[in-house]
Amino acid sequence: MNILQACANPELFAPWFRKPETYQSWFAFLAALFGLEMTEEQAEIYRKHTGRQELPTEPFNEAWLVVGRRGGKSLFMAIAAVFLAAFFDYSKYLVPGERATVMVIAADRRQARTIIRYIKGMLSIIPVLKELVERETADEFELSNSVSIEVGTASFRSTRGYTYAAVLCDEIAFWRTDDAAEPDYAVLDAIRPGMATIPNSMLLCASSPYARKGALWDAFKRYFGKSDGPLVWKASTREMNPTIRESTIARAYERDPAVASAEYGAEFRRDIEAYVSIEALEACTAFGYTDRPFSSRTKYRAFVDPSGGVNDSFTLAVGHSETDKIVLDVVREKKPPLSPEGVIDEFCGILKAYGIREVTGDRYGGEFPREQFRKHGIAYKVAEHVRSDLYRNLLPIINSGRIELLDLPVLRSQLVNLERRVHRGGRETIDHAPNAHDDIANAVAGLASTVAFGKRSPVAASGIQRRN
Numbered sequence: 001m002n003i004l005q006a007c008a009n010p011e012l013f014a015p016w017f018r019k020p021e022t023y024q025s026w027f028a029f030l031a032a033l034f035g036l037e038m039t040e041e042q043a044e045i046y047r048k049h050t051g052r053q054e055l056p057t058e059p060f061n062e063a064w065l066v067v068g069r070r071g072g073k074s075l076f077m078a079i080a081a082v083f084l085a086a087f088f089d090y091s092k093y094l095v096p097g098e099r100a101t102v103m104v105i106a107a108d109r110r111q112a113r114t115i116i117r118y119i120k121g122m123l124s125i126i127p128v129l130k131e132l133v134e135r136e137t138a139d140e141f142e143l144s145n146s147v148s149i150e151v152g153t154a155s156f157r158s159t160r161g162y163t164y165a166a167v168l169c170d171e172i173a174f175w176r177t178d179d180a181a182e183p184d185y186a187v188l189d190a191i192r193p194g195m196a197t198i199p200n201s202m203l204l205c206a207s208s209p210y211a212r213k214g215a216l217w218d219a220f221k222r223y224f225g226k227s228d229g230p231l232v233w234k235a236s237t238r239e240m241n242p243t244i245r246e247s248t249i250a251r252a253y254e255r256d257p258a259v260a261s262a263e264y265g266a267e268f269r270r271d272i273e274a275y276v277s278i279e280a281l282e283a284c285t286a287f288g289y290t291d292r293p294f295s296s297r298t299k300y301r302a303f304v305d306p307s308g309g310v311n312d313s314f315t316l317a318v319g320h321s322e323t324d325k326i327v328l329d330v331v332r333e334k335k336p337p338l339s340p341e342g343v344i345d346e347f348c349g350i351l352k353a354y355g356i357r358e359v360t361g362d363r364y365g366g367e368f369p370r371e372q373f374r375k376h377g378i379a380y381k382v383a384e385h386v387r388s389d390l391y392r393n394l395l396p397i398i399n400s401g402r403i404e405l406l407d408l409p410v411l412r413s414q415l416v417n418l419e420r421r422v423h424r425g426g427r428e429t430i431d432h433a434p435n436a437h438d439d440i441a442n443a444v445a446g447l448a449s450t451v452a453f454g455k456r457s458p459v460a461a462s463g464i465q466r467r468n
Helices: 003-008 020-033 040-050 073-086 109-125 183-195 214-223 246-255 257-263 278-283 340-353 367-375 387-399 409-416 439-453
Strands: 062-067 100-106 133-136 140-143 147-153 164-170 202-207 231-235 272-274 300-305 314-322 325-334 358-361 379-382 403-406 418-422 428-432
Touching (some): 003 020, 020 040, 020 073, 040 231, 062 214, 073 100, 073 147, 073 164, 073 202, 109 133, 109 140, 183 202, 214 231, 278 387, 300 439, 325 340, 325 439, 340 367, 387 428, 403 409, 409 418
Parallel strands (some): 062 202, 100 164, 164 202, 325 403, 358 379
Antiparallel strands (some): 300 314, 314 325, 418 428
C-alpha cells in the first residue's frame, strides 16, 4: 500500500480528509515525494510548484517544502512520519537490539505539540496502528516493528546517536538556539550520519520562509527548478489549503505586505539581511580564552544590560582598549528567573575586582538599577544610544578586526543571528530574530561603543539619525 492509497483508505488516514478535493496539492506532493505515478492534474501541480518538467520515477531521499502558514504542513508531516514508521520494513538494516527512529524536529516543545497530537491521534484511533504501539511517552512512540517515532527540538547535541529511518524538520527557517550560531545547519550536520546506514531513509524539511539565509533558503536557491538533486516544493498558503479565507490573507497584506508575503505568499523576505558573518566573528575570536585576568596596568570599562528577572537575561561585559584594538575580558550572564538585587551585588563584585567604579547601561528599569549600583559604590551611566545604534557601531569594528572577542559560542550565536531590517519609510533597525535572544550580544556591543568612543557620539557623527 502506498501513501496515497493509505490517505484514501477509510480505515487509515481518510478520516483526516473530510473534503479530499481541498488537499489535491498535498496529494500531488506526496506522489512526487514517494515517486508514485501521477494523474495529469497532479503532474500539472507538480510542475507549477517545483519548476521541474520531468516527473519523478523514484522516491526522493531529501525534500524541502516552502509553504505559507496554515497550509497544512503539520498534518502532512505527521502522516508522513506515521506512514514511514508503520509501513516500511527496516529490519534488514538493524542489528539485534537496534531501533530505527522516525524523528520529527520542531523549533521548540510548544511548536511540536501540534504534530504530537496528530501522531497520537493516528496511533490511537486507527486500529491497525494502535496494535503496533508497545510503549508511549509524552514525546515518543515505540512500535513493535523496532521503529520509534520521536518528537524532539532543534539541538545538534540531542539529535546525535540515532539510527534514522526518517527525519522531518518542521519550521526549520525559525530554529533559534544559543548552542549554535547556525542551528539549522548544525542539526542537519548532526543527523545526516545517522541516516547513512538505512539506504531509503528520508529527510523532509518544511517551513514557511523567512529571510534569504539559512538552510531553507540555500536549498531553494540551489535546487528549485533543477532537474536533479533534492525535491524543492514552493507554494502559497491557499495553493496548499484553499479553505483559508481570502479576506484573512488580504487583511494581512494590508497590515504589512512584507510579512504577509512571507507568511502566506511563501516568498522569502527581502527586507531582512544578516548582520554579520560567522567568518568575521571567528576571525576576531581568541579561541581558548573565556576570561582574562585583571591587570593593574590596564584601565577597564563595563556595560550592563539589566533585566527585571522574568523574561530576559541580566548581562555584563568588561573590556579595555589595547593599542588600536578593543579587548573583551569578561562576560557574565544570569538567566531568568533571577533576583535583580542579587545579580547586581554579584556584578559589582566583579566590577570592583577590575577596578571599575562606573558602569554604562541602558535605560531599562528606570531609577531602580542605578540606585542598586550606587548602593555598592558604582556609578551608573545611561547609554546615549539605543540597541540598533550600538550594533551599528559594532559592525565596522568586527569587520575591520579591531576587537578581540572571548571564545563564547553563545556570543557568536547571538551576534550571527542578529538581523538588519528595513521598515516602511526606509527606517533601519538591528535586532534579534523572532524567538531568539541577544542579551549577551547587547552587552558586548555596548561595551565596544563605551571603549571605542567614550564620550563621543559616533552614530550622530556619522550622519545616521539617532532613534529612541
